[in-house]
Amino acid sequence: MQASVRPVLSVNLPPIATSASARETPEALSMRMTISKLNFFYGAKQTLFDVSMGIAVNKVTSLIGPSGCGKSTLLRTFNRMYETVRGARLDGEILLDGQNILGQDVTSLRRRVGMVFQRPNPFPKSIFENVAYGLKINGSKLPISEAVEKSLRHAALWDEVKDHLHKSAYELSGGQQQRLCIARALAVEPEVLLLDEPCSALDPISTAKIEELLVQLKDICTITIVTHNMQQAARVSDFTAFLLTGQLIEFRPTPQLFTTPGDPRTEAYITGRFG
Amino acid sequence: MSPRLRWRKFVSGFMLTMTGVCALVAVSVLFLILGYLAIHGGASINWNFFTKLPVPVGETGGGLANAILGSAKMLLLATIFGVPIGFFGAIYLAEFSTGSIAFVVRYAADLLNGVPSIVIGIFAYSLVVQPFKHYSTLAGGFALGLMMIPITLRSTEEFLRGVPNPLREAAMALGASKWKTIATVIVPAAYRGILTAILLAFARVAGETAPLLFTALGNQFWSPGWTHPTASLPVMIYTYALAPYDDWHRQAWAAGLVLLVLILVINIVARAILSRGIAVPRS
Numbered sequence: 015m016q017a018s019v020r021p022v023l024s025v026n027l028p029p030i031a032t033s034a035s036a037r038e039t040p041e042a043l044s045m046r047m048t049i050s051k052l053n054f055f056y057g058a059k060q061t062l063f064d065v066s067m068g069i070a071v072n073k074v075t076s077l078i079g080p081s082g083c084g085k086s087t088l089l090r091t092f093n094r095m096y097e098t099v100r101g102a103r104l105d106g107e108i109l110l111d112g113q114n115i116l117g118q119d120v121t122s123l124r125r126r127v128g129m130v131f132q133r134p135n136p137f138p139k140s141i142f143e144n145v146a147y148g149l150k151i152n153g154s155k156l157p158i159s160e161a162v163e164k165s166l167r168h169a170a171l172w173d174e175v176k177d178h179l180h181k182s183a184y185e186l187s188g189g190q191q192q193r194l195c196i197a198r199a200l201a202v203e204p205e206v207l208l209l210d211e212p213c214s215a216l217d218p219i220s221t222a223k224i225e226e227l228l229v230q231l232k233d234i235c236t237i238t239i240v241t242h243n244m245q246q247a248a249r250v251s252d253f254t255a256f257l258l259t260g261q262l263i264e265f266r267p268t269p270q271l272f273t274t275p276g277d278p279r280t281e282a283y284i285t286g287r288f289g
Numbered sequence: 290m291s292p293r294l295r296w297r298k299f300v301s302g303f304m305l306t307m308t309g310v311c312a313l314v315a316v317s318v319l320f321l322i323l324g325y326l327a328i329h330g331g332a333s334i335n336w337n338f339f340t341k342l343p344v345p346v347g348e349t350g351g352g353l354a355n356a357i358l359g360s361a362k363m364l365l366l367a368t369i370f371g372v373p374i375g376f377f378g379a380i381y382l383a384e385f386s387t388g389s390i391a392f393v394v395r396y397a398a399d400l401l402n403g404v405p406s407i408v409i410g411i412f413a414y415s416l417v418v419q420p421f422k423h424y425s426t427l428a429g430g431f432a433l434g435l436m437m438i439p440i441t442l443r444s445t446e447e448f449l450r451g452v453p454n455p456l457r458e459a460a461m462a463l464g465a466s467k468w469k470t471i472a473t474v475i476v477p478a479a480y481r482g483i484l485t486a487i488l489l490a491f492a493r494v495a496g497e498t499a500p501l502l503f504t505a506l507g508n509q510f511w512s513p514g515w516t517h518p519t520a521s522l523p524v525m526i527y528t529y530a531l532a533p534y535d536d537w538h539r540q541a542w543a544a545g546l547v548l549l550v551l552i553l554v555i556n557i558v559a560r561a562i563l564s565r566g567i568a569v570p571r572s
Binding site: 093095098100121122123124125128129131133135136137138139147148150151152195198199202 | 387456457462463469473474
């Protein structure tokens with residue numbers, strides 16, 4: 015099933031995903047999430063226009079585009095985090111495993127769709143408590159300390175912190191804190207992990223570690239990452255969506271998008287002529 | 290040196306001296322009061338002062354144990370009554386309300402904070418004392434509690450607002466409901482500040498006299514119960530200081546010293562709690 019993802023996408027999506035072609039969503043089976051005809055508004059201001067795309071199972075999908083293009087907004091619709099902003103509203107359809115997320119209970123949705131933010135935001139608690147948090151509030155039946163160890167291993171942080179799990183999370187470096195946030199999100203075993211420019215506050219070495227980690231994490235969940243760094247998108251992702259002024263300009267397998275962009279605007283952006 | 294430069298140097302020196310002197314005066318008032326209280330009241334502070342009842346005029350010795358207990362009881366009541374209202378009100382203000390409701394609540398709290406304490410006293414008198422036809426410890430605690438509400442509310446709100454937004458997002462993104470986010474992340478992150486706010490509100494009302502004059506009244510003996518008048522330190526100071534007996538004056542000074550030291554200790558403890566490593570880094 016996974017092997018079929020690439021051909022499906024390239025066949026179904028024309029080079030330029032304009033609103034006219036948005037009806038042709040990729041085959042639902044290989045998609046963890048399917049977004050169709052998504053329009054998004056902050057008050058009277060529309061920030062996303064007719065976006066349709068799919069997030070493929072166990073792949074990394076990246077959203078790129080210049081500042082203000084709507085890529086973070088799009089990401090924040092996937093777990094309905096946009097709802098914390100007053101006056102935010104959307105129409106369209108977002109399916110997770112074939113079910114519209116808009117009608118679901120938001121807390122259970124967010125347990126299934128985890129999120130990591132731009133700046134590391136660990137709680138003012140111990141390393142252990144940070145990772146255990148999601149399990150505790152969801153009343154998980156799993157043995158907590160085992161789950162914590164597992165998540166920290168997945169986040170490639172276990173060896174660095176195993177001897178001081180009860181120290182404050184703020185004693186970790188920025189890169190470690192971000193991996194801790196990834197571990198915290200993984201602890202509740204989400205199906206999808208959303209990352210909103212997770213490396214923008216980190217140094218190159220920490221960034222490299224996180225990128226390496228993302229590629230490994232594909233095996234256990236589906237990943238969507240927003241990045242302003244095109245090289246990062248090229249390095250870690252299987253599919254890349256290019257957004258500009260709230261519109262999805264192009265959505266294709268990453269190598270194709272970067273080598274043979276189908277839209278002059280994509281080409282202009284990836285060759286650094288703007289943005 | 291040109292006359293202009295000399296003038297500027299003079300002005301600069303004058304202003305520096307003046308601001309320095311003002312700062313010194315501001316600080317020294319506290320130490321003057323402390324010193325004055327210590328000189329006049331220090332000698333009367335002994336074991337009896339804390340354990341014995343007041344004695345009739347003419348006899349020496351005796352203490353203000355009933356006033357100390359009375360103050361403690363009313364402060365306990367005030368805390369039980371005022372702190373929860375202030376605390377939950379602050380949570381509503383900081384986490385739920387926006388726009389005009391928040392403005393009205395905040396403004397009302399600030400006004401309530403500025404209401405003269407004697408007015409609070411009259412209010413408590415008409416609300417609690419008159420219907421029960423009895424001055425009481427309850428009424429005194431109620432009046433002090435009313436005063437604690439706005440202080441607790443506004444400062445707790447400030448500390449809750451100080452919790453960085455990304456922490457709220459982190460909790461919500463893990464599937465925490467609004468209430469769970471508040472209870473498990475926001476309040477714990479702000480608890481040091483909140484505790485400090487409560488202590489400061491406590492210290493603020495500990496020395497209030499006016500609201501107690503019409504509510505707890507005063508008592509020369511042990512108060513027989515919560516529904517009866519009780520002595521309190523501030524009212525004792527008031528009564529004793531006005532009386533024409535030297536021995537009472539000394540007792541009043543001593544009571545003042547005890548009260549001031551109590552308030553100082555609370556303030557110092559509050560600062561210590563607050564400075565012991567704020568857990569959340571400000572971004």
